[in-house]
Amino acid sequence: MPDYTTELAVMRQMMGSRDALVVFAERLALVNGIALTDPAALVARLRENKWLHGYCDPTLWPALAPFFGADFKVETTYDRKRVDDYAFGITRAVGAIAETGTIVLNDATTSRRLGALTPWVHIAVVERARIFSDLPEAVAGLGPDTNVIWVTGPSKTADVEGILIEGVHGPGVQIALVV
C-alpha cells in the first residue's frame, strides 16, 4: 500500500491565502452556479425570472419570509404529487467546498431530498464558516450521515453530440446563499 499525503490531490495555486468564500464564489461561477450573500438579491433574481412558486425548508422560512413579497407563493411542505409546481426549492446545505464550487448536502441537514432536486432552481443556504478549502478536507469532514451528496453546479449532460445542456433531471439553476 503506497504511502502518500492527500496534498497530492489538491489543485495547485487555487486557495493560496485567499478567503474561502471568494474562491468558492469564483469556482461556482465557473460551473455556471451562482453564489449570493444577500437574500434580497436572491429574491430579486427569482422575481426577475418569474420563479414565483417554490418550496422552502420550514426552519429557514421564518428568517427568509420578510424578504419575499406577496407575489410569491412559498410552501413549507413539499408535495411529491405536484412535482412540476415548484419553480424553486430552498434547503440547507451542511457545508461547501471552495476549490470546486461545491455545496454539500446530507440527510440530517437537508429537509427534503426531493425539495433540493426537482425544482428548476435550487437554493442552498450555506453557513460561511462551513466552507472547506479542498476535496481532501471535505472528505475528512464527511461525518456520520448515511447520505452525503456534493453538488457542483446545475445538473447537466453532454450526451447529445457533446453539446452541454443544463437542467437534465436536477436543477437547471444552482444558487448558493452564503450566510
Place this chain on the structure above:
Amino acid sequence: MRFQQIDQFAAELKADTRAAVYDGSKKGHEKRTKLLFDEYADPDRLRRIAGEVKQHVVENLDTYLPQVEAKLKANGVIVHWAATAEAANQAVLGIMRARGATKMVKAKTMVSEETELAHFLEKHGMEALETDLGEFIVQIDGDHPSHIVKPIIHKNRREIATSFEENGLGAYNDDPQTITRRARHFLRHKYLEADVGLTGANFVSAESGRLVLVTNEGNSRFCLAATKCHIAMVGIEKIVPRDYDLALFLNLLARSGTAQELTVYTEYISGPKSPTQPDGPEEMHVIFVDNGRTEVLASDCRDILRCIRCGACLNVCPVYRQASGHAYRSVYPGPVGAVLSPLMMGDKFPQKADLPKASSLCGACHEVCPVNIPIPDLLLRLRNRAKEENVPSPGTPPMGAWALLASQPTAWRASLFGGKIINYLPTKLLPIPALRAWEAKRSLPAWRGGEFRKWLKTRKGRANVSPPAPSRAEAKKAD
C-alpha cells in the same frame, strides 16, 4: 480476403458514425490533458500512486471484501454475492418480488450492462427504465452503448429526434435542449412512480462502507430521492482501502472521464436514509458481482482490474476512433475492452481473441490511464495466449515461409546471401501489376541482407556500451 471481425466492422462503418466518434473522443482527450497539466505540477505522480493503491486492492481482495461486507452490514445494508451475471440478475429479481415491486428506475452502471439486467427484468414482467439520457436513448432504440462514459457518442441528434418521435416523445425536433427537456419531463414522473432505484458504485470504501457514486445529470440522485428501495450492483474490484483515498480517485476520475474538475453529483451512501429524512430508500441492498473477475484475477492480466471506467483510453485510442465502440462487440470497448472483454469470456476466449490484435501498441492508453494500467503489455500477453491456444487469425499475412527461414540459422544465412539477386532483377518487368505500379514511382533500395551480422562480428570486445533494456519477460520476472 477475410479480415478479423473488428477490422471488418471498422471497414464497413458509416462515415457519419466514424466522424461522430472521432470528434467526440478527440475533444474529450484534449480537454482532459489541458486540465490535468494546468492544475497539477506532476499529474503523472497522481496516476502512478492511484495505480499502486488500486493494485494493492486487487491483490488483497480476499481481505478487503469481508471487511466491506462487515461494514455494510453494520450500516444496515443487506449484502448479496453473485458469482455470475445470472445470479446477480436473480438477486435483483428476488428483491423486487419480495417487496411486491414491479417498477425500477436505473442509473447508469456498467456491471448491469454486463448482466443485461434491464432485458432480464423485462422478460420477467418488470419495468426497468434507464434514466441516464444516453442510456435512455439507447434503451428506446434497442441499441447498445458504444462508449463507457458517453453511451451515444455514435449517434447524431437527427437519429435521436427520430427515435423520440417514434416513441411518442413529441414531434420531430433535433434541438439538443428540446430533446433533454422532453426526457426530463417524461422521466421525472417515472422516478416518482417507481418502487426500486438501481445504481452502481464508482468506489466503495473498505474503511467506512461508503458507496461513492458520480453522475452529472442528477438521475441517480432522483432514483435515491424518489424510491423506497435502493439496490446497488457493484463489481468486486470497486474497492478503495480508505475514505482518505477518495479525493485522489475523484480528482482523477472526473478529469479523465469528462474533463471536469468534479462531476456535478458525488454521492456518499453508507446505508438506508436517515430516520429524520422523508425522502429516500428505507431498504438498501448491495450485490457484489464477480462475473468473470476472479478468473481475471487469476490470470497474468490482473492489472486490468484496477480500471475505474473513465473512458480516457477510448478517447485517445487511434483504433477506437476509427472503429467505434460497437466494433468491439462487448460492453467494454476500446483498449480496456480489448483486454477485459476476451478475459471475461472465460472458455470462450477465442471468440474475442481478435480484440487484442486490433492495436498498434502505440501506448497512448497507458499514458492517459488514471490508474496507470500497462494496457499494451496486457494486449501482448493476450496475443500470446491466442497463439498458444491456436486461435485462428484471419487477415494475418502468411508468415509460414518466413517462420521456416527465421528458425533455421543455416537457411536464414543462405537467404540473406541469396537475396542479393533482387538487385539484379529487372523490376520493371515484375509480373504483379501492383508491385510494378509501386516500383514505377519509387526505387527499390539495394539489398543489405547480412550487414547486421557483419557489423555484430566486428564489434566484439567493445564493452563500453550500455546493456540492452530487459525484455518484457525478464522485467516480469524481476517484478
